[in-house]
Amino acid sequence: MTQRVTLTDVSRAAGVGIATVSRAMGDHPDVSKATRDRIRTIAQELGYRPSVAARALRRGGFHAISVIVPDNQWAWWELAAHACIETAAAAGYQVLVHPVRGAEGALADAITGLSNVPTEGVIVVSVPDQKSVRDACDRIGIPGVAIDDSSVDIYFPSISAANYAGAREVVEHLVEIGRSRIVFVRPRFSGGDSIWGNSFYLQERERAYRDVLVAAGILIDEKLIIETEYDEAAPGCPELGDLLDRDGSVDAVFCAFDQLAPAVLRELATRDRRVPDEISVAGFDDERAAILVTPQLTTARQPYAEMGRTATELLLQSLSETPPAIRRYEFPTQLIVRASTRTQLS
Amino acid sequence: MTQRVTLTDVSRAAGVGIATVSRAMGDHPDVSKATRDRIRTIAQELGYRPSVAARALRRGGFHAISVIVPDNQWAWWELAAHACIETAAAAGYQVLVHPVRGAEGALADAITGLSNVPTEGVIVVSVPDQKSVRDACDRIGIPGVAIDDSSVDIYFPSISAANYAGAREVVEHLVEIGRSRIVFVRPRFSGGDSIWGNSFYLQERERAYRDVLVAAGILIDEKLIIETEYDEAAPGCPELGDLLDRDGSVDAVFCAFDQLAPAVLRELATRDRRVPDEISVAGFDDERAAILVTPQLTTARQPYAEMGRTATELLLQSLSETPPAIRRYEFPTQLIVRASTRTQLS
DNA sequence: TTGTAGGCGTTATCAA
DNA sequence: TTGATAACGCCTACAA
Numbered sequence: 001m002t003q004r005v006t007l008t009d010v011s012r013a014a015g016v017g018i019a020t021v022s023r024a025m026g027d028h029p030d031v032s033k034a035t036r037d038r039i040r041t042i043a044q045e046l047g048y049r050p051s052v053a054a055r056a057l058r059r060g061g062f063h064a065i066s067v068i069v070p071d072n073q074w075a076w077w078e079l080a081a082h083a084c085i086e087t088a089a090a091a092g093y094q095v096l097v098h099p100v101r102g103a104e105g106a107l108a109d110a111i112t113g114l115s116n117v118p119t120e121g122v123i124v125v126s127v128p129d130q131k132s133v134r135d136a137c138d139r140i141g142i143p144g145v146a147i148d149d150s151s152v153d154i155y156f157p158s159i160s161a162a163n164y165a166g167a168r169e170v171v172e173h174l175v176e177i178g179r180s181r182i183v184f185v186r187p188r189f190s191g192g193d194s195i196w197g198n199s200f201y202l203q204e205r206e207r208a209y210r211d212v213l214v215a216a217g218i219l220i221d222e223k224l225i226i227e228t229e230y231d232e233a234a235p236g237c238p239e240l241g242d243l244l245d246r247d248g249s250v251d252a253v254f255c256a257f258d259q260l261a262p263a264v265l266r267e268l269a270t271r272d273r274r275v276p277d278e279i280s281v282a283g284f285d286d287e288r289a290a291i292l293v294t295p296q297l298t299t300a301r302q303p304y305a306e307m308g309r310t311a312t313e314l315l316l317q318s319l320s321e322t323p324p325a326i327r328r329y330e331f332p333t334q335l336i337v338r339a340s341t342r343t344q345l346s
Numbered sequence: 347m348t349q350r351v352t353l354t355d356v357s358r359a360a361g362v363g364i365a366t367v368s369r370a371m372g373d374h375p376d377v378s379k380a381t382r383d384r385i386r387t388i389a390q391e392l393g394y395r396p397s398v399a400a401r402a403l404r405r406g407g408f409h410a411i412s413v414i415v416p417d418n419q420w421a422w423w424e425l426a427a428h429a430c431i432e433t434a435a436a437a438g439y440q441v442l443v444h445p446v447r448g449a450e451g452a453l454a455d456a457i458t459g460l461s462n463v464p465t466e467g468v469i470v471v472s473v474p475d476q477k478s479v480r481d482a483c484d485r486i487g488i489p490g491v492a493i494d495d496s497s498v499d500i501y502f503p504s505i506s507a508a509n510y511a512g513a514r515e516v517v518e519h520l521v522e523i524g525r526s527r528i529v530f531v532r533p534r535f536s537g538g539d540s541i542w543g544n545s546f547y548l549q550e551r552e553r554a555y556r557d558v559l560v561a562a563g564i565l566i567d568e569k570l571i572i573e574t575e576y577d578e579a580a581p582g583c584p585e586l587g588d589l590l591d592r593d594g595s596v597d598a599v600f601c602a603f604d605q606l607a608p609a610v611l612r613e614l615a616t617r618d619r620r621v622p623d624e625i626s627v628a629g630f631d632d633e634r635a636a637i638l639v640t641p642q643l644t645t646a647r648q649p650y651a652e653m654g655r656t657a658t659e660l661l662l663q664s665l666s667e668t669p670p671a672i673r674r675y676e677f678p679t680q681l682i683v684r685a686s687t688r689t690q691l692s
Numbered sequence: 693t694t695g696t697a698g699g700c701g702t703t704a705t706c707a708a
Numbered sequence: 709t710t711g712a713t714a715a716c717g718c719c720t721a722c723a724a
Contacts, residue, residue, distance in 0.1 A: 023709095058702045292635050
């Protein structure tokens with residue numbers, strides 16, 4: 001039912017050789033315009049469709065690459081994926097997107113499963129532990145590139161935003177608008193192999209926070225560095241609430257990433273603390289959460305499109321020429337100032 | 347570089363026939379355990395990987411289907427896509443996800459481009475006009491199913507939520523908590539071929555709004571039905587603002603979909619109108635926006651997972667047996683009550 | 693239990 | 709300009 005009309009069928013119907021049909025269907029020069037048109041018409045009528053499989057077998061490849069993305073409602077990767085698609089298309093490659101849900105193992109499993117998929121390389125997005133993913137890639141023998149700033153140890157060329165520099169910009173902005181009692185909220189490190197505990201980007205953003213304060217001559221108060229549950233739907237942020245109860249001096253909150261902000265803002269709303277007048281709030285990523293919340297969030301925008309483009313270029317490069325170096329490729333962020341830090345004066 | 351070791355290579359290295367290697371790699375019974383293990387070891391060492399293309403050519407298909415999803419930051423489709431992946435996997439099918447950005451034509455183009463992709467059917471998500479998409483499917487000769495409630499005219503089996511019944515539930519909820527001056531906010535119909543103007547689901551939701559009010563004996567006030575820019579990042583909703591200026595009686599807002607709520611809530615926050623005490627707000631979809639905003643949004647949850655599962659089943663069915671009927675397949679929504687309509691009493 | 697051979701649908705080479 | 713034919717790599721009758 002699915003695929004039946006072949007070159008042979010068309011050639012028979014047209015009373016010509018199979019090769020002529022092949023040439024007529026492609027854009028080969030060695031065919032008279034007359035027969036080409038005639039054959040194309042017949043092929044059309046017969047409903048001929050070339051077999052992707054046969055073509056790939058003959059040509060030795062599909063010219064397709066895969067992008068493996070985390071499967072959840074937080075679709076920040078879409079900008080990156082779109083850039084991958086455009087870049088790959090320009091090079092004649094198809095992009096297959098594979099959303100993968102779940103923890104550690106699932107990612108490696110997904111890559112192993114790629115052996116049944118006509119793909120020549122893979123871009124993995126957001127990898128807690130690159131080692132196991134690398135092993136999976138080696139097992140099925142395809143090159144990979146990571147868009148990832150989680151892993152401390154890297155085994156792929158790894159694209160990421162410049163977390164340290166970007167976070168510095170955000171905190172410096174808070175300092176510039178006169179804030180000094182700045183809370184740093186990060187997700188709770190809940191156990192030995194927590195995906196957060198070892199996150200490279202969290203380390204970098206916290207380091208930036210500390211360095212900026214020191215540089216500004218502000219004493220670092222460890223009590224202002226708090227951990228909370230990672231749950232964008234939480235009704236509030238109890239840890240921040242406790243802190244506010246104990247310390248009336250807090251005048252800003254820097255969320256390790258935008259997703260922590262909704263709960264933070266709800267906590268502040270519940271307590272009738274005015275944002276940004278009493279307390280400024282900022283985040284990192286500039287993902288959808290940043291613009292949906294009230295007030296909208298000041299944050300550091302990651303250049304996802306550029307990151308996706310570069311990832312694709314590096315992957316295509318490893319497909320053809322010399323594989324790129326396994327190192328971090330960092331891209332600068334852009335400070336986006338929105339209502340959550342914009343006082344009425346400015 | 348990419349693909350070199352073949353069955354022949356392995357057979358030579360192992361000093362056996364090519365068929366034996368094939369059997370050893372698969373799970374054929376007709377091979378002695380000893381040789382099977384030996385061959386597998388050798389294959390492993392040589393880095394043998396079966397050719398997806400050759401296998402597909404031989405078997406006459408890839409056992410893969412495509413899901414085409416809208417490429418924007420609003421990833422409500424992920425739940426559906428995930429269900430597709432799981433359902434397809436259970437039937438031995440791979441799922442290829444293709445994010446497509448942009449208007450009308452882009453969708454049909456994307457499907458046309460699928461002729462170079464090893465895929466046997468397509469699930470299209472969110473289709474403004476099914477006709478052109480249908481044509482594209484026919485052109486490349488693959489069956490399709492739509493997860494879609496936009497098109498008024500349908501050319502695919504079309505999965506959707508029960509918009510009318512679901513919207514009734516939401517509005518009835520507002521009436522039950524004592525609201526009677528309920529605003530209906532819908533996106534602006536900005537021109538002839540606006541994607542909103544003809545949206546089936548908008549029509550259904552508005553019809554439900556009207557019917558519930560009538561049934562409750564509430565006079566329909568056309569001034570309470572307003573159109574606004576579709577922009578989840580907008581600083582406010584000026585049309586609602588104007589209305590509030592003119593009419594102090596408004597006590598609820600029903601947004602045609604959740605994405606309209608952030609701007610509505612910002613407008614209300616700017617005007618210090620308390621939600622939900624003064625004004626209740628509700629939406630439709632239960633997508634990410636509903637839980638990120640403050641207060642969190644009462645809404646009708648679409649059963650995306652079930653919809654994705656059904657779509658896949660219907661598609662697989664058209665691949666094998668008789669194609670399913672081209673009609674709407676509607677699934678009931680679930681009323682989710684959250685803080686935006688929950689007064690302190692309840 | 694193992695080997696041989698034919699064919700899946702294309703494309704490219706070589707003759708005609 | 710066209711036609712026959714040989715791969716591409718795998719699977720599976722069929723034969724040994």
